[in-house]
Amino acid sequence: MVVLIAALACLIAAGPAPAAGQAMDYAAVFGAKYAAAELFVKTNAWISGALALDPGEARLALAVVFPEIIRFSSFEDRIQVGALKVLYVQYGKEYANFSVGRFQMKPVFAEQVERDSNRLLAAEERAVLGAPVFPAADTVENRRDRVLRLDDFKWQVRYLGLFMRIMDKRHARTVFADTLERLRFYATAYNAGYTNSEKTIRRILPAKTYHTELFDSETKYCYADIAVFFFKNGPEEPFPRFNRQ
Amino acid sequence: MKRELWMAALVFLISAFGWAFAQPQGTAPARTVVYSLEPGEEILIPESTLCFSLDADHVTLVITKGKEGPFFVILDGVKKGPFNKLAEAMKIADEAKCDKPVKGNECNKYNPAPEAMDMESIVGRDDAGGQIIRFNGKTYGPYAMILNVKITADKSRLYYIAAEQDKTWFACTDGRKVQVGGMPEDFKFSPNGRNALLKITGTLSMAAMQKLAGQSPEKVAAAMKDMEKKFLCSIDGRTFGPFGEDLGEFWFPATANAFYYKVGQKVYRDGIVITVPEGFSACAYYPSEDGKRYAYYSYEFLLFSDGTKFPFPLGLSVRTSNGGTILKWAALENKKDLVVYQKTL
Numbered sequence: 001m002v003v004l005i006a007a008l009a010c011l012i013a014a015g016p017a018p019a020a021g022q023a024m025d026y027a028a029v030f031g032a033k034y035a036a037a038e039l040f041v042k043t044n045a046w047i048s049g050a051l052a053l054d055p056g057e058a059r060l061a062l063a064v065v066f067p068e069i070i071r072f073s074s075f076e077d078r079i080q081v082g083a084l085k086v087l088y089v090q091y092g093k094e095y096a097n098f099s100v101g102r103f104q105m106k107p108v109f110a111e112q113v114e115r116d117s118n119r120l121l122a123a124e125e126r127a128v129l130g131a132p133v134f135p136a137a138d139t140v141e142n143r144r145d146r147v148l149r150l151d152d153f154k155w156q157v158r159y160l161g162l163f164m165r166i167m168d169k170r171h172a173r174t175v176f177a178d179t180l181e182r183l184r185f186y187a188t189a190y191n192a193g194y195t196n197s198e199k200t201i202r203r204i205l206p207a208k209t210y211h212t213e214l215f216d217s218e219t220k221y222c223y224a225d226i227a228v229f230f231f232k233n234g235p236e237e238p239f240p241r242f243n244r245q
Numbered sequence: 246m247k248r249e250l251w252m253a254a255l256v257f258l259i260s261a262f263g264w265a266f267a268q269p270q271g272t273a274p275a276r277t278v279v280y281s282l283e284p285g286e287e288i289l290i291p292e293s294t295l296c297f298s299l300d301a302d303h304v305t306l307v308i309t310k311g312k313e314g315p316f317f318v319i320l321d322g323v324k325k326g327p328f329n330k331l332a333e334a335m336k337i338a339d340e341a342k343c344d345k346p347v348k349g350n351e352c353n354k355y356n357p358a359p360e361a362m363d364m365e366s367i368v369g370r371d372d373a374g375g376q377i378i379r380f381n382g383k384t385y386g387p388y389a390m391i392l393n394v395k396i397t398a399d400k401s402r403l404y405y406i407a408a409e410q411d412k413t414w415f416a417c418t419d420g421r422k423v424q425v426g427g428m429p430e431d432f433k434f435s436p437n438g439r440n441a442l443l444k445i446t447g448t449l450s451m452a453a454m455q456k457l458a459g460q461s462p463e464k465v466a467a468a469m470k471d472m473e474k475k476f477l478c479s480i481d482g483r484t485f486g487p488f489g490e491d492l493g494e495f496w497f498p499a500t501a502n503a504f505y506y507k508v509g510q511k512v513y514r515d516g517i518v519i520t521v522p523e524g525f526s527a528c529a530y531y532p533s534e535d536g537k538r539y540a541y542y543s544y545e546f547l548l549f550s551d552g553t554k555f556p557f558p559l560g561l562s563v564r565t566s567n568g569g570t571i572l573k574w575a576a577l578e579n580k581k582d583l584v585v586y587q588k589t590l
Contacts, residue, residue, distance in 0.1 A: 083290050083559040087577060089544045090557040098291070144544050216331075 026229045029221070033212055036073040037066060040102070042235055050154065051161045052128045060179065061164050063231035064187045067210055067223050068104035074212040085151075089143045100150040105159055110146050112195060113159050116166045129161045167194060174198055180228055187227035274555070274588035279304045280319050282581040286310050290559075292335060295585075296343035297562040297573040302585060304575075305341040307334050347560035347575070352528035355436050355497040360396040367394060367403070378405060380418050388414070392429060397438030404434055404441050404480070411452040415443045415478060423482045426450060428472075433495065434480075435502035441480040442495055442504045447472040477506060485516050496527050500563060500570045500590070501534045522548055531563055533570055533590045540572055540590055547574055555586060 027034045041047070041062055048058035087095040088107050096107040114134035117126060126132070135142050149155040167186055176182035188205045189196065196204075205224055211217035282288065292307035306319040308326075315327030316334035320341055328334040368391050371377050375387025378394065380403045388407035396403050403418045406429045413429055416422040425445055432443040449471055457468050476486035477495060485506075486492070493507035503515045505527065512521045514536050521530065522541045529542040541548040547558040558574040565571070570590035578584050 081291070083295075083575075086544050086557050086559050087290065090577070091580065140545060147544055 023229065024221070024225060026221070026226050027233065030070055030074075030212065033070050033074045037069040038230075038234060040069055040073065041066070047157050050129075050157045051164070053161065053164060056179075057164065059231065059234075060183055060186070061160055063183055063227045063234065064164075064190050065103045065160060066230040066234070067187070067191070067226040068099075069102055070226070071210075071212050072102050072104055085147045089140055089147055092138055092143060100147075101156050102153055103156045103160060105150055105156055107143070107146060107150065109194075110150055110159055113162050113166065114146070116170075117162045120166055120169045121162065125165055126162075129158045131158055131162055163190065163194065170194070171198065180231070183227055183231055184224035187224045191223040272588075274586040277585045279322065279575070279583045279585055280306055282308070282583075283310075286317075288577070288583065289316075289331075292331070292338060294338070294341060294343050295347040295560050295562075295575050296341070296345070297347055297564075297585070302573065303341055303343060304583070304585065305338050305343070306583065307331075307338050347562045347573075351499075351561065351563060353499050353531045353563065354527050355433070355499045357398050360398070360400065362394070362396060364394075376407070378403065378407075378418075383418065385416070385418060393432070395432070395434065397434055398436070399438055402434075402438050404432060406432065406443070408451055411450050413450060415441075415480065417441065417480055421480050421482075423478060423480060425476075425478050425484075427474075427476060428454070433497055433504075435497040435504070436499055437502050440497065440502050440504060442497075442506075443478045443480075444492075444495060445476040445478055445486075447474055448476075477504075479504065483516065485513075494527060498527075498530065498532050500565065501532045501536065503532075503534075503536055505530075505532075531570065531572065531590065534568060538590050540588075547572075549588070549590075 027038075030037075047062065048055065051058045051061055053061060081098050081100060084095060084098040085100070088098075093108070096111070099106050115136070117131060118133055118136070135145075149159075164186070167189060171185070174185070176185065184205055185201060189201050191210070192201070192204050192207075194201075206222055208220040208222050210221045210223040210226065211219065286308050287310075289307045289309055294303075294305040296303040296305070303321055304319070305321075308317045308319060309315070309331075310317070310327075314329055314331065316331050317324055317326035317328070318334050318337045319325075320337070325337055326334060328337070367379060369377055369379060371387045373387065375389065376391045377384050377386035377388075378391060379385075380396075381401075385405070386407065388409055390408045392406040392408060392413075394403055394405040405414075405416055405418075407414045407416065413425050413427075414422055415425050415429065415432065425443065427445040427447040427449065428451060430444040430446055432441055434441040447468075449468055454468065457465055460468075473489060474487040475489070475492040476484055477488075477492075478484050488508055491509040493509070495504060495506035497504055506513050507527070510525075511518050512525060513519065514532070519536070524543070531540040531542070533539065537550075539550045542558060542561050545557065547555045547561065555574070555576065557576050559576055561572060561574045563570060563572055571587065572590060573585060573587045575583060575585050
């Protein structure tokens with residue numbers, strides 16, 4: 001029953017559906033917001049190099065965060081998270097549920113990436129991104145440093161590079177039919193919480209919860225679909241090789 | 246008895262003068278508890294608004310009791326609700342008028358929006374083909390080329406960079422005019438419009454640079470080396486430098502009219518190195534007009550130059566009144582009290 005209600009709610013919340021067999025044109029759906037996000041990616045080709053991944057993987061990583069770049073482009077002038085950052089530094093976890101910057105990363109996400117980076121990644125894998133061994137203690141100083149890192153876009157790129165490597169480790173045995181299925185999976189994990197189990201991520205993968213309004217919207221879309229659309233239709237070049245910054 | 250009275254009077258006078266001289270930084274800030282959260286209540290920060298002005302503060306808090314509500318709105322201390330939906334609460338919250346909500350902190354680098362200029366009416370040509378500036382009924386020039394013009398916020402002055410054959414000028418319509426060498430980059434002016442600073446690259450004039458074509462490789466290399474030098478030039482004719490690549494940003498604070506610049510990790514005010522807080526950021530630094538006092542904002546505290554520190558400022562608003570700088574900020578204390586502070590710099 002609960003599942004039925006959830007499915008019904010999902011259908012009601014869903015955006016306009018394209019005709020059968022047709023993929024949604026998200027560039028048209030989001031218009032100027034999409035164009036602004038795409039322009040940002042095109043004019044910041046250094047990101048691919050800084051991720052220190054093969055060109056194909058860098059392209060995939062950018063597709064994972066592309067819906068967040070659209071969202072950020074939509075309300076970058078309106079959202080004010082300054083007070084939330086202070087409360088997070090002051091009180092910690094209970095005030096950690098807010099998004100920062102171009103890739104809309106939450107402090108809880110950064111905390112988890114830092115823990116997993118220390119635990120799962122080899123020193124060389126961290127070094128190639130310029131990431132240190134992160135301090136584990138939950139102190140005001142460490143939370144302040146984390147917020148300062150999230151404020152720095154170059155650090156958001158590093159967190160994304162760490163996320164991709166952590167996902168590769170966590171799901172080394174997960175079977176994906178093709179690159180697009182892997183992208184859908186990674187994008188959903190990025191959006192909904194990558195510590196969720198494979199089963200949970202696959203279950204929530206088609207959910208239409210994404211919107212570009214500040215608080216809520218009646219029209220919502222599937223995060224993974226937008227990531228795939230960008231991957232298929234976005235710029236193929238320039239995606240420079242490893243460290244060509 | 247008389248002597249004791251004199252002593253008492255003297256002690257009183259010393260105390261009174263001491264208090265007066267300790268003003269304004271020595272005094273404790275005004276502290277107002279705007280709202281105390283009841284058990285289970287939580288402030289929805291992005292939906293709430295802090296609005297501080299000199300004469301009145303308007304604090305609008307949107308509060309939830311539990312993840313799905315009910316929601317309440319605190320409008321200037323008056324609690325409204327409960328509302329079952331956040332949208333209903335937001336309708337009430339949106340009624341509060343606020344022209345300038347307090348953000349995390351206002352960057353204190355003076356960065357006025359460029360004045361809309363009708364360039365065609367300001368920059369024109371005289372009969373001989375030279376470029377001239379027409380501003381507030383007067384004409385300036387002619388010059389071979391006008392490179393940049395900016396009008397101050399009160400529209401009383403216009404600063405410009407102009408070039409002649411082998412001379413470059415940094416000038417103001419109030420009559421100050423400085424000949425500068427090198428390639429002019431950007432210039433900035435102070436909040437009151439009376440002070441301005443220009444950044445220059447190298448010492449060779451634009452004409453000398455143009456003549457480099459066809460010169461020996463040694464001369465070209467020397468010119469390239471010259472371009473590594475940076476200078477700052479004030480509108481009253483003082484030059485600072487040469488600096489290298491370590492010349493960082495230069496700025497006028499919104500709270501003062503002296504210029505500041507960074508060279509490496511050192512910060513200079515009006516050409517003199519000053520002591521600044523660790524991890525210095527120009528945006529977070531709020532100096533007084535005379536540069537003797539300051540406030541410094543971070544995610545952890547608001548620090549004053551008298552050593553007082555106030556933890557975790559949620560937002561900072563800065564206003565000037567009668568030459569003084571008034572700071573207002575909020576903090577969530579003991580996880581329940583939203584407190585607004587006010588202190589004069």
